[in-house]
Amino acid sequence: MERQAKIYDVIVVGAGHAGCEAAYATAKMGFRTLLLTLNFSNIAFMPCNPSVGGPGKGHLVREVDALGGLIGRVTDLAHLQMRSLNTQKGPAVQALRAQVDKRRYQEIMLEILEREPLIYLRQGEIIDLQRAKGAAVSWRLRLSTGIIVEAPVVILAAGTFFRGTVHIGLTSFLSGPQGQHPSVSLPEKLATEGISFRRFKTGTPARLRRRSLNFDAMKEQPGEETPHGFSFWIPWKPRLQASCWLTYTNERTHEIIRKNLHLAPMYCGAIKGIGTRYCPAIEGKVVNFPNRQRHQVFIEPESAGTDEVYVSGLSSSLPEEIQEEFIRTVPGLERAEIVRPGYAIEYDVVAAEQLTPFLQLKDCPGLFCAGQINGTSGYEEAAAQGIIAGINAALYLKGESPFLPRRDEAYIGVLVDDLITKELDEPYRIMTSFAEFRLSLRQENADLRLAEYGYRYGLLSKDEYGRFLEKKERIQQIQTALEKTAFDPETEAGRKITGQAGVVLKQRISLAQLLQKPGVSFQMLQEAYDELPPVKDEGRVVENQIKYQGYLAREAKMAARLRKMEEKQIPPGFDYNTVPNLSTAAREKLARIAPLTIGQAARISGVGPADLSALLIWLEARIKR
Amino acid sequence: MWEETIAAVATPPGEGGIGVIRISGPQAQAIGKKILRHPSGKTITTWPERKVRLGVVLSSAQKVIDEVIFFFFRAPRSYTGEDVLEIQGHGGQKNLELILSSAMAAGARPAEPGEFTKQAFLNGRIDLAQAEAVIDLITAQTDLAHQAAQEQLSGRLSAYLRQSEERLLAVLAQIEAALDYPEDEIPELDREEAGRTIQEVTEELSVLAEQAEKGRILREAATVVLAGRPNVGKSSLLNRLLDEERAIVTPIPGTTRDFVAEVSNLRGLPVRLVDTAGLRETSDPLEQEGVRRAWGWVEKAELILIVLDAAAGLNTEDEQLIRQVKEKKRVFIVLNKSDLPPRLTAAGLAEKFSGLPVLTVSAVSGEGLEDLQEKIREELVGKEFGRGHPVMVTSLRHKDALERAIRYLQSVTAGLRDGLSEDLLTVDLRAALEALGEITGRTVSDEVIDLIFSQFCVGK
Numbered sequence A: 001m002e003r004q005a006k007i008y009d010v011i012v013v014g015a016g017h018a019g020c021e022a023a024y025a026t027a028k029m030g031f032r033t034l035l036l037t038l039n040f041s042n043i044a045f046m047p048c049n050p051s052v053g054g055p056g057k058g059h060l061v062r063e064v065d066a067l068g069g070l071i072g073r074v075t076d077l078a079h080l081q082m083r084s085l086n087t088q089k090g091p092a093v094q095a096l097r098a099q100v101d102k103r104r105y106q107e108i109m110l111e112i113l114e115r116e117p118l119i120y121l122r123q124g125e126i127i128d129l130q131r132a133k134g135a136a137v138s139w140r141l142r143l144s145t146g147i148i149v150e151a152p153v154v155i156l157a158a159g160t161f162f163r164g165t166v167h168i169g170l171t172s173f174l175s176g177p178q179g180q181h182p183s184v185s186l187p188e189k190l191a192t193e194g195i196s197f198r199r200f201k202t203g204t205p206a207r208l209r210r211r212s213l214n215f216d217a218m219k220e221q222p223g224e225e226t227p228h229g230f231s232f233w234i235p236w237k238p239r240l241q242a243s244c245w246l247t248y249t250n251e252r253t254h255e256i257i258r259k260n261l262h263l264a265p266m267y268c269g270a271i272k273g274i275g276t277r278y279c280p281a282i283e284g285k286v287v288n289f290p291n292r293q294r295h296q297v298f299i300e301p302e303s304a305g306t307d308e309v310y311v312s313g314l315s316s317s318l319p320e321e322i323q324e325e326f327i328r329t330v331p332g333l334e335r336a337e338i339v340r341p342g343y344a345i346e347y348d349v350v351a352a353e354q355l356t357p358f359l360q361l362k363d364c365p366g367l368f369c370a371g372q373i374n375g376t377s378g379y380e381e382a383a384a385q386g387i388i389a390g391i392n393a394a395l396y397l398k399g400e401s402p403f404l405p406r407r408d409e410a411y412i413g414v415l416v417d418d419l420i421t422k423e424l425d426e427p428y429r430i431m432t433s434f435a436e437f438r439l440s441l442r443q444e445n446a447d448l449r450l451a452e453y454g455y456r457y458g459l460l461s462k463d464e465y466g467r468f469l470e471k472k473e474r475i476q477q478i479q480t481a482l483e484k485t486a487f488d489p490e491t492e493a494g495r496k497i498t499g500q501a502g503v504v505l506k507q508r509i510s511l512a513q514l515l516q517k518p519g520v521s522f523q524m525l526q527e528a529y530d531e532l533p534p535v536k537d538e539g540r541v542v543e544n545q546i547k548y549q550g551y552l553a554r555e556a557k558m559a560a561r562l563r564k565m566e567e568k569q570i571p572p573g574f575d576y577n578t579v580p581n582l583s584t585a586a587r588e589k590l591a592r593i594a595p596l597t598i599g600q601a602a603r604i605s606g607v608g609p610a611d612l613s614a615l616l617i618w619l620e621a622r623i624k625r
Numbered sequence B: 001m002w003e004e005t006i007a008a009v010a011t012p013p014g015e016g017g018i019g020v021i022r023i024s025g026p027q028a029q030a031i032g033k034k035i036l037r038h039p040s041g042k043t044i045t046t047w048p049e050r051k052v053r054l055g056v057v058l059s060s061a062q063k064v065i066d067e068v069i070f071f072f073f074r075a076p077r078s079y080t081g082e083d084v085l086e087i088q089g090h091g092g093q094k095n096l097e098l099i100l101s102s103a104m105a106a107g108a109r110p111a112e113p114g115e116f117t118k119q120a121f122l123n124g125r126i127d128l129a130q131a132e133a134v135i136d137l138i139t140a141q142t143d144l145a146h147q148a149a150q151e152q153l154s155g156r157l158s159a160y161l162r163q164s165e166e167r168l169l170a171v172l173a174q175i176e177a178a179l180d181y182p183e184d185e186i187p188e189l190d191r192e193e194a195g196r197t198i199q200e201v202t203e204e205l206s207v208l209a210e211q212a213e214k215g216r217i218l219r220e221a222a223t224v225v226l227a228g229r230p231n232v233g234k235s236s237l238l239n240r241l242l243d244e245e246r247a248i249v250t251p252i253p254g255t256t257r258d259f260v261a262e263v264s265n266l267r268g269l270p271v272r273l274v275d276t277a278g279l280r281e282t283s284d285p286l287e288q289e290g291v292r293r294a295w296g297w298v299e300k301a302e303l304i305l306i307v308l309d310a311a312a313g314l315n316t317e318d319e320q321l322i323r324q325v326k327e328k329k330r331v332f333i334v335l336n337k338s339d340l341p342p343r344l345t346a347a348g349l350a351e352k353f354s355g356l357p358v359l360t361v362s363a364v365s366g367e368g369l370e371d372l373q374e375k376i377r378e379e380l381v382g383k384e385f386g387r388g389h390p391v392m393v394t395s396l397r398h399k400d401a402l403e404r405a406i407r408y409l410q411s412v413t414a415g416l417r418d419g420l421s422e423d424l425l426t427v428d429l430r431a432a433l434e435a436l437g438e439i440t441g442r443t444v445s446d447e448v449i450d451l452i453f454s455q456f457c458v459g460k
């Protein structure tokens, strides 16, 4: 008997960090969105570390926030500690990192989603997926309880749940992260749609009971005195800054691990999935760096409401009793009680080269993928894809042209482009070194880069956009004031500045020129000149723009060159076999990834300059004829 | 695949023996049918592959131009990957041009320089690096140039640059690791040590870039012009240096009217030697034109040999000429006819024109000629050149990449000194590595990431 389907515009599968952003975006853009989760209690759950941000990741958070997404706001509201990283290392790599209260994070996210009139939250496991009969493409999903739902757009954001297998020592069992139910039927159905998967692996450390630890033996890492927040849009209210604690492993720890490697699923052959170099397990660190006498261990609070703490640095899938044994060799953890063991999890990821830059599966119209399911690791990477998939799903329904910021516009662009181009061989974590336009993609100017889009697509409110325009205006005013005002070294304030910065001036210069000198900061000028308003954020933007203008101009030039390459399109369905002289490796990769432009082709590893020339000459020769 | 059929003389111009005309493209065989006949005069009906055949070439007026041998290669088993007809005729320039124009009349189009190689490249017969090296090889006219082209073919340059690349990558990886993993234990960048590394690499690259300038001389042949008053023995010297009676020599001043230019092998170095009309005021319009052209060559030359007649002495015209030319060009004074009783001495001249090398020679006895050749070579490429430097750079593209890398490294050095922040330092460091990558074909970004994770224990 064919049951009556419940019809939506969009169905989002999975309410993790990608799914929540995606559903929020499609709902904001006016579409009735069903957000399906395997377990209603686990919406926006953080199965690994209780922290958000850091270099690259923090940039992503800022960018998602600038577009009108959620992760930045929720992190600000749920943080336990905020830290500014790389403050001595230059503006491009400075980044925020937050310790987050996991429980609070979930509560706030749920509250926001529940307030959205077009979001329908529902618990359920999908056991079947089919193209619905009819003229227009539509997807029909059957839940294990017999309910049938249907929508022209489905966004798959299933995290590490697809055929999840957890390993602890030599035991392994089908499972999602942290004891949750895995998703087994759906990946099988997707495979019948022709979608191919890879098997990846990730892991997490044990959680300990706070009151079993001796903090006297560890070094306290307090929060900052004047912490900053992520979001451009909500008023920043620092919460009581909780501390983290630093301690170290030692030779005894390593000895125990080494002795038990035969019980480590990573080393005894039980795990076939590919792990990441970005978050190595302690087993890996001990094996790969035998000369290191110690490794850092950070104790991080999981939530203000629990006694559970996270042991950063000791990710492991050794048997639980071995984990306990080596953990107890670490100073301060001698009597540690494990509340959850560390484990490794293997899971299926969609081979992301099957996706368009807009995160739609090339051969399945209306089917989008976002988050860890695409082979990334990290909440921030997931959120970034979530918002992109959400915006593009809505644009697809509207029949409008799709959206992805370019590599010179946002880390989000770098991330997605890498995913679909690089044929990942390990889980992908963003790094600032991946961004060839790193100096332009700063965390403090994310709104200047992306807020226009956020407003255009309806994710930012009129009010928020209005405030953004005012901020832009202030930046312009400061810029003008700096250029117009001459610096007078003979006044008291002038002497103070030249003295502080140690600059010697031979001729009259403007404040803008003065600001270019090392050691001179906007704040110094602001204190001395009434023309300059006391606005920190705007001041920083202008300061960075002025100080690094030479470099920024260079990046702009490079970006223009890149855009040219991106304009050289490769016809869809192009047959690389007709191009002589491609290396075999390049030919295979190009055929598999099917880049849309020469620019994208250039970023495929294994496609060398000689291959590119061959391709270019060939395409040109064909155009000429 | 190629629609047009192209043709050209495939052997370097101006050399005796046989010359090869290559015709490549889908019409090659049809053109052969039109212009080739059996020595008996019969049409050629069979076209076996890669077989030596005898024949005659007809002009478009059906007159026999030359007796030849020819080969036919069927696509894709030919040098270019197209149908290719190769005709070996008698080597005179004129003769080869006649054969070529007959092929044109039959439907071929003249090949642009390097076009055969381009065809070969596009048809997958050779890769880009090979193509470049082959082009160098084609233009290389002597042993040393040949050796440089060969080395490039075998990737020695890449291998050599790899060491420099690795040292730079190590610095970059350390900076990047610290930037992306601020909470891991990455050792602080030792700016002084990094500065030393960068400095050393810069110097290594500079040596290569200088070699590259000389590499250009290898590929393109340096121009050395013989200039001087009439009858001092310029043409005689040219013949001696070429070891061939190339220019007409008579006792009559003003013998040489037009210039004579010939590429010769000067101790392994390709040198274009140019004999010019004797410089003097004259009312003969033909000679005037010769003198004008002589001055034109002086402008173009890398080195000018001002020839003096030792037996005739120095007059004011000689002096004026020397002073005029040495202002803008490198000059040797060549004191010829040393076999005759001298009215000029080398020592006297050296004193008069301090700084200019003076070489005493005799075109008749051959005295001093070896020394002259050695000095020319030294002047053009230096003493050590071609004697044991591990690699040579001859491609302009490579030279350009090297020079860019050097410039970027110089700003890294400055940045390290001036306390530039790490994220800015990486900009020029990466740019330098990318420039080197244009030669070695390596991509910086992937290698840096690999290095970060193999060198530093990062991530939690």
Ligand SMILES: Nc1nc2c(ncn2[C@@H]2O[C@H](COP(=O)(O)OP(=O)(O)OP(=O)(O)O)[C@@H](O)[C@H]2O)c(=O)[nH]1
Binding pocket: B229, B230, B231, B232, B233, B234, B235, B236, B237, B248, B249, B250, B251, B252, B253, B254, B255, B256, B257, B276, B277, B278, B279, B336, B337, B338, B339, B340, B361, B362, B363, B364, B365
């Ligand atoms: N004894 C002697 N005679 C020489 C020497 N070199 C050239 N001659 C003679 O000098 C005369 C002129 O020689 P050319 O080589 O024609 O001189 P040129 O400089 O080319 O003269 P133009 O072409 O008229 O400018 C000839 O009779 C040569 O045989 C030399 O080294 N020794």
Ligand SMILES: [Mg+2]
Binding pocket: B234, B235, B236, B247, B248, B249, B255, B256, B276, B278
């Ligand atoms: Mg002469």
